[in-house]
Amino acid sequence: MIRHAFLEAAEAAAALLREPVLAERWSSPSALSDFSTGGLARHLANQITHTVTYLAAAPGQSAVPVLEHYTGNSWVTSGVDSADNADIRHRSEQAAAATTPDDLADSVGAALHELRDSVPAQPKGRIVDLGAWGLTVDDFLLTRVMELVVHADDLAVSLDMATPSMPDAATEATIQLLSRIAAWRHGPINVVRALARQERAPVSIAAL
DSSP states (O other): OHHHHHHHHHHHHHHHHTOTHHHHHTTSBOSSTTOBHHHHHHHHHHHHHHHHHHHHSOOOSOOOOHHHHHHTOGGGTSOTTSHHHHHHHHHHHHHHHTSOHHHHHHHHHHHHHHHHHHHHHSOTTOEEEOSSOEEEHHHHHHHHHHHHHHHHHHHHHHTTOOOOOOOHHHHHHHHHHHHHHHHHHHOHHHHHHHHHOGGGOOSOOOOO
16 A cells, blocks of 8 residues: 555655746745755655665665664754754755756656556565665655655645645555654653643644
């Protein structure tokens, strides 16, 4: 199910990246601090194009649980101004400066063409090597689904457009994953209170 959700979410993101207004706003600030609209578009596209690279690489040897992928990453809790997060933005900005909106859309289209065949064909036990650790292929695709859902919304807001409709499976998987990260960061009871008891809700239960 997550494989189909990834492909559908990637299709929705690719359509957004083909919107003509993106070229008009390419150098303008995005809805995210210290991110141009072009840099944000490049970061969104990475969730598709980089997936081709990861799936084409040699399999990893061992995998961690998907939650550990986030609890072991310093960028999750270090704040938007941290060196880790600044580096993510910097790399996306550099990549955006080296391309155009049309070329970006074309590269995403080519990646999607390849992924439509390669994603369903992945062996169930395949481990995607991420360097310091690995994830099972379905957990890896889950992390990409979350990035696609979140950043498609970011880019749509940056373009003053309606957020593209994502498949139910993609949004449900994203909510579940973000809830797990939020519970780890803020404690389960704070997540429960934020969802069920406004009078006792914490100021934030943001997962990322």
